[in-house]
Amino acid sequence: MKTTLYYPGDSILHRLDPRTKMVWMICTMISVFIFYNPLVSIVMIIVLILALLYAVGTDIFKNALIQFIPIIILTVSITHGFVNPAGKTPILVGSMPIHLPYFGNMMWEGLYIGVQMSLRITAVILASIILVATTKTEDMVSGIAKLGIPYQYASFFGMSLQMIPILQEEAIIIVQAQRARALRENNLWEKVMALVPLFVPLAVGSMQRAETTAMVLEARAYGAPVTRTELRVIRLAPLDYVLIILFLAVLIGLIVTRIAYGNLSWMDSVRSFWGLFFPVQLIK
Amino acid sequence: MNTQALCLNDVTYCYPGANKPALEKINLEIRSGEFIGIVGANGSGRSSLCYTMNGLIPHSVGGTLEGQVVVRGIDTHNSTTAEIAQCVGLVFSDPEAQLTQLTVADEVAFGPSNLGVPRERIAWLVDESLKLVQLEGLEKRNTHSLSGGQQQRLAIASVLAMKPDILILDEPTSNLDPKGTYEVFSIVHKLNQENNTTVIMVEQQVDLLAQFATRILAMDNGKIIADGSPEKIFAQVELLSSINVQIPQVTQLFHELDQSNIIHSEYIPVNVDQGVKVLEPLLKKVPY
Numbered sequence: 001m002k003t004t005l006y007y008p009g010d011s012i013l014h015r016l017d018p019r020t021k022m023v024w025m026i027c028t029m030i031s032v033f034i035f036y037n038p039l040v041s042i043v044m045i046i047v048l049i050l051a052l053l054y055a056v057g058t059d060i061f062k063n064a065l066i067q068f069i070p071i072i073i074l075t076v077s078i079t080h081g082f083v084n085p086a087g088k089t090p091i092l093v094g095s096m097p098i099h100l101p102y103f104g105n106m107m108w109e110g111l112y113i114g115v116q117m118s119l120r121i122t123a124v125i126l127a128s129i130i131l132v133a134t135t136k137t138e139d140m141v142s143g144i145a146k147l148g149i150p151y152q153y154a155s156f157f158g159m160s161l162q163m164i165p166i167l168q169e170e171a172i173i174i175v176q177a178q179r180a181r182a183l184r185e186n187n188l189w190e191k192v193m194a195l196v197p198l199f200v201p202l203a204v205g206s207m208q209r210a211e212t213t214a215m216v217l218e219a220r221a222y223g224a225p226v227t228r229t230e231l232r233v234i235r236l237a238p239l240d241y242v243l244i245i246l247f248l249a250v251l252i253g254l255i256v257t258r259i260a261y262g263n264l265s266w267m268d269s270v271r272s273f274w275g276l277f278f279p280v281q282l283i284k
Numbered sequence: 285m286n287t288q289a290l291c292l293n294d295v296t297y298c299y300p301g302a303n304k305p306a307l308e309k310i311n312l313e314i315r316s317g318e319f320i321g322i323v324g325a326n327g328s329g330r331s332s333l334c335y336t337m338n339g340l341i342p343h344s345v346g347g348t349l350e351g352q353v354v355v356r357g358i359d360t361h362n363s364t365t366a367e368i369a370q371c372v373g374l375v376f377s378d379p380e381a382q383l384t385q386l387t388v389a390d391e392v393a394f395g396p397s398n399l400g401v402p403r404e405r406i407a408w409l410v411d412e413s414l415k416l417v418q419l420e421g422l423e424k425r426n427t428h429s430l431s432g433g434q435q436q437r438l439a440i441a442s443v444l445a446m447k448p449d450i451l452i453l454d455e456p457t458s459n460l461d462p463k464g465t466y467e468v469f470s471i472v473h474k475l476n477q478e479n480n481t482t483v484i485m486v487e488q489q490v491d492l493l494a495q496f497a498t499r500i501l502a503m504d505n506g507k508i509i510a511d512g513s514p515e516k517i518f519a520q521v522e523l524l525s526s527i528n529v530q531i532p533q534v535t536q537l538f539h540e541l542d543q544s545n546i547i548h549s550e551y552i553p554v555n556v557d558q559g560v561k562v563l564e565p566l567l568k569k570v571p572y
Contacts, residue, residue, distance in 0.1 A: 136386075137386050138385070138386050138387065138390055158385070158386065159384060161386075162383070162384070162385075162386065162428075165428050166380060166428070209378070209380070209381045212376060212378055212381035212382075213381050213382075213384060214344065215335070215340050215344055215345075215376070216376060216381060216382045216384060217384060218340060218343075218344055218364075218365040218366060218369070219338060219340065219365060219369055219372075219373070219374040219376075219443075220369060220384070220394055220395040220398060220442065220443070220446065221366045221367075221369035221370060221395055221398040221399050221446065222366060222394075222398050223364075223366050223398070224364075224366035224367060224369065224370070224398050224399055224400075225364075225366070225367065226398075226399060226400035227400050228397055228398055228400060229396070229397040229400055229401055229402065229403055229406060230397070230403075231390065231393050231397055231403065231406065
């Protein structure tokens with residue numbers, strides 16, 4: 001069972017300092033969220049997908065989180081299309097609006113907001129995946145600590161990642177035990193209801209385990225009043241500096257654009273499907 | 285050499301929210317270099333006693349601790365567990381909950397790095413401890429990919445890497461097969477003999493305790509009801525069965541023989557070597 005998101009490898013991305021990848025991630029997040037413009041997100045997404053394909057290969061598409069992205073885009077876009085209060089112009093198919101009882105018509109403006117919102121989320125997910133997929137967790141902990149965050153908090157991060165495989169295993173054991181006692185899972189509803197009795201033992205078990213782990217940490221002198229020895233030395237290489245400067249330059253450029261030209265939204269002129277992704281009407 | 289390692293004066297402890305004390309009026313003195321086995325039924329206060337010895341009680345667990353616990357001259361009321369951890373190592377029984385790091389080498393290095401040991405020395409300690417528990421070659425492995433027995437030995441190695449004077453083990457062999465159990469006992473025995481490490485071990489494996497321990501404490505209901513050499517304690521067969529503690533098989537055999545008037549030996553042996561010693565002269569008398 002693959003329990004971490006890390007894909008072992010030796011690409012340039014793997015060799016980058018974790019801090020460089022964190023800067024990349026944060027720059028991407030800020031850039032997509034300062035504009036109301038799907039194009040910015042699309043450009044970021046293309047860059048990130050190319051980087052992932054280079055570093056990890058097509059295996060990355062087997063990742064459950066990535067497979068979840070189309071669902072996110074669809075649900076967020078459609079929901080906003082129906083409910084976002086910015087919606088004014090109904091989408092007409094032929095001459096009929098797409099109508100949903102109680103929610104009303106699907107609107108171009110709402111759909112536009114949904115699309116650009118979900119593309120933002122996609123960019124953020126991909127940027128985080130780049131960081132996690134190409135960085136060993138232990139390097140990440142050192143990287144976070146090196147950013148000036150106290151080691152205690154950095155190691156929380158490593159330890160919570162540690163809990164995921166344990167919980168997964170425990171959940172499997174509990175489900176198997178319940179199946180052995182004739183847990184009913186004939187249809188979807190019963191399958192959903194079967195999650196309820198799973199949750200309680202899982203939560204109680206993990207809380208008990210966390211308590212023991214806390215005692216273990218203390219017994220291993222965690223937080224002793226001495227300066228901790230750092231086990232890993234991570235250093236920024238010349239390439240790291242170049243990339244960090246590049247990312248920051250792009251970010252500053254985008255921030256200046258935002259201040260000078262506004263949020264670059266073409267929400268009010270969207271009237272066609274392709275118009276959601278590219279300002280076709282404005283160019284005409 | 286024969287200095288005091290640990291001392292409990294009139295210790296009474298109550299878990300938060302409990303109305304009955306988990307430990308009651310415990311007076312105990314442990315000298316350096318002793319190998320102490322603690323026996324008792326579940327819930328008799330064995331684990332609580334271990335936790336009091338390194339300050340987890342009362343600092344992490346809470347509750348009210350009366351009396352005084354002195355570890356190497358330090359009163360645990362006035363110092364944190366992390367400080368006491370420099371001389372007391374504690375191995376817990378749940379192997380998975382003891383894994384705090386992602387790789388085997390990191391797990392072992394965690395303790396010494398918290399103590400600020402220089403990096404070169406840590407590398408040496410990691411090698412040494414892993415060799416001692418026979419996990420060498422697995423340094424880069426993920427801790428969760430190990431088997432239960434390997435995880436338990438890893439937990440022991442990570443405590444050993446901190447070079448504790450006093451080693452407390454709370455049922456360290458609960459997940460091990462008989463061979464692994466024997467290995468743990470021999471590692472601990474070796475440390476006890478060669479480094480003069482004080483060992484305090486909570487165990488169900490009374491046969492092995494009888495073989496290796498120098499002193500046995502029997503606990504019931506939060507009290508120490510018997511304290512002495514394995515020979516003295518395990519000879520009290522009725523007392524131990526009344527508190528649901530197993531008796532070494534050899535002892536059980538000689539007790540039965542004694543009860544049914546077959547063999548009366550001057551003392552009841554507690555391990556196989558002693559049993560052979562008692563039986564040999566008797567067998568020679570038997571006419572073939």
